[in-house]
Amino acid sequence: MQILIKYHNKNIDKIRTIEGGNWIDLRSAETVELKAKDFKLISLGISVQLPDGYEANIVPRSSTFKNYGILQTNSYGVIDNLYCGDDDIWKFPAYATRDTVIHENDRICQFRINKIQPEVDFVEVNALNNKVRGSFGSTGIV
Numbered sequence: 001m002q003i004l005i006k007y008h009n010k011n012i013d014k015i016r017t018i019e020g021g022n023w024i025d026l027r028s029a030e031t032v033e034l035k036a037k038d039f040k041l042i043s044l045g046i047s048v049q050l051p052d053g054y055e056a057n058i059v060p061r062s063s064t065f066k067n068y069g070i071l072q073t074n075s076y077g078v079i080d081n082l083y084c085g086d087d088d089i090w091k092f093p094a095y096a097t098r099d100t101v102i103h104e105n106d107r108i109c110q111f112r113i114n115k116i117q118p119e120v121d122f123v124e125v126n127a128l129n130n131k132v133r134g135s136f137g138s139t140g141i142v
Contacts, residue, residue, distance in 0.1 A: 001051060001113075002051075003048060003049070003050065003051070003113070004048065004049040005046055005047070005048050005049075006046065006047040006048075006086060007045060007046055008029060008043070008045045008046065008047065008089055009029040009030075009043075009045035009104070011029075011104055011105060012027045012028075012029050012045050012104065012105045013027060013105060015046070022112055023059075023110035023111065023112050024110060024111055024112065025061065025107045025109075025110050026044045026046075026058070026090070026092070026107070026108065026109045026110060026111060027044065027045070027104075027105050027106060027107050027108065028042050028043070028044070028045075028092070028102050028103065028104060028105065028106045028108050029042075029043040029044055029045025029046075029104065030042065030043050030045075030104055031101070031102065031103050031104045032094075032101070032102045033100075033101050034070070034094065034096035034099070034100050034101075034102070035096065035099050036096055036097060036098050036099055037095075037096065037097075038095075038096045039073065039093070039094070039095050039096075040093075040094050040096075041091040041092070041093055041094075042091060042092040042093075042094050042102065042108065043089055043090075043091055044089070044090040044091060044092055044109070045089065045090075046089065046090050047084070047085065047086055047087065047088050047089055047090070048079075048084065048090065049081075049084040050079075050080075050081040050084065050113060051081065052081060053081070053115055053116055054081055054113050054114065054115055054116065055078055055079060055080045055081060055113070055114060055116050056077075056078070056079040056090075056111045056112070056113055056114075057076065057077065057078055057079075057111060057112055057113075057114055058072075058076075058077035058078075058079065058090070058092070058109055058110070058111045059072065059076055059077070059109060059110060059111075060072050060092075060108065060109050060110075061107055061108065061109060061110050064108050064109065065097075068096075068100045068102055068106075068108065069096060069097045069098035069099075069100045070094040070095060070096050070097070070100060070102070070108070071094070071095045071097065072092065072093060072094065072095075072109070073093040073094070073095045074093055077092075077093070077109075077111075079111075080116070081116075092108055092109050094108075
């Protein structure tokens with residue numbers, strides 16, 4: 001699959017896949033100083049043209065909170081394939097839980113490309129006739 005990408009910041013490392021990895025790291029395209037409770041859309045410095053029928057899903061890296069004390073405000077980012085103009089720059093919506101500095105080129109999040117959800121048709125029924133598994137956290141409990 002070929003993905004077209006435009007870099008807006010020549011100082012950040014180019015995106016690359018990692019052998020055996022399912023997610024691709026993204027970097028801050030700017031140095032950002034945040035105080036506790038600040039919100040900022042951090043530029044990731046790229047615009048991307050995804051193939052028709054695909055979307056990108058963005059989440060923090062596992063070390064992002066530990067290293068920077070930031071949370072992704074929408075918990076899970078979705079970028080559809082129509083967000084592909086020259087100035088449609090990918091961003092990371094960050095909320096700071098403590099004072100922090102994120103430097104240009106720091107890896108702060110990751111993405112993967114998935115097929116979009118197919119069209120579905122919901123059919124209303126009176127019963128599903130399946131075994132009841134229990135409530136949240138019930139997997140594996142007898």
